Amino acid sequence: MSNDISNNGNSKTVENNDDDYKVMVLQPDPKGNSFDEITKYIDENIRVFRYIPWIVGCAGVLVLVGSANMVRRYAGAAGVPRRLIYANSVLHGRVAKTEQQSLLVWHTPLLRQLFRVGLRPPANVESRDLIKVQFSGVSLNSAPDKTAVWLRQTLLTRSVQFRLLHQKDDYIECIVHSWRPRWFHYGPRKKYCVNEELVSAGLGTVEELKGFHNHTASVKFIQQLIRQEKTAQRKGKGVWQGTDHESSWNRLRHQINRLLGRSNKNDYHSTSLPISGVAEDFSSHKH
Known part of the structure; x- marks a missing residue:
């Protein structure tokens, strides 16, 4: 080796x-x-x-x-950045005033909600400091007076969550959610869609939905509105009372109530009938 x-x-x-x-x-x-x-x-x-x-x-x-816009508070519809509207962002606030077809919301950033600071608007708050919110996919031209009463009784001073869809002039069209009051201040709060409630009560009719960039979610939402509109038509609620869409049983029930001098608090009368809703021609919608 x-x-x-x-x-x-x-x-x-x-x-x-x-x-x-x-x-x-x-x-x-x-x-x-x-x-x-x-x-x-x-x-x-x-x-x-x-x-x-x-x-x-x-x-x-x-x-x-x-x-995430957790700190800044937006005043007025013009003060909301366009990027948030294009992204269909969700904002929170409290209803300070109501109008015939819209809500005036005091925007509260998420960070203030966590620390429970500045949730309520000042007593002398001006309209220019509030975001004017209207309801996407819903036309409220049929019974504006009854709608104003419903909005004031249901949503005034209530907390709301609104998804930004489309800005037009001095207001923003949104999908608005709120929470039903708790029974005796116990139990979880139940969340509901205000747009659907307006159609279900017969206060509005379904119209074209604008600005929702999530196609699947927009189709589901408009279908839910149409479902609520058909139910309101069948039950003869609100502007649908006395029309051909109302079922024979509900027409008979309303006639008996009128003969007996009774009034249904859920029935809203209107001198003008709504135009044909999207429920009859959903295929014409453009998403």
Whole structure:
């Protein structure tokens, strides 16, 4: 067995000619190693490197808070950024005033809701500080007076959640949700869609839905509105009372109530009948 030893730079190679194998023995580099230098630098400044994750985390939280509109309060429909409307963002607020076909909402950012600060509008709040909200997919031209009474009795001073869909002039068309009052202040609050309630009560008819970029969700929403409209037609509620859409049983019930001098609090009379709703021609809708 013969061994040959050769030196090459920082390594020494030992060769065994009989067994045909090589063994590489590494020798330390007299000039030093860059990895060791980096490790040494980190050890000397370990305190700084411990604070880096906290700094990055705080910066991320600030960016998230700013992008999610958790701090800023928007005053008026013109003050809402267009990017939020295009993204169909959801805002929260409290109804300060009502009109015949719209709500005037005091916007409350999410961060204020978490800390329960500034939820109620000031007593002398002006209309320019409120976001004017109308109901997407619902036409309220048939019984505006009755609609104004319903909105005032149902939603005034109530908390609402509204999804921004389409801005037009000085108002924004939205899908509005609210919560039913609790029984004796116990139990979970039940959430409901105000747009559907208006159609179900016979106060409005279904119209074209604009600005909803989620096609699947928009189709489901408009179909739900049409379903509520057909139910209101069959039961003869609101503007549908006395029309051909009303079922014979409900027409008979209304006639008996009129003969007996009774009034149904859920029936809203109107001198003008609504135009043909989208329920009869849903195929003409453009999403």
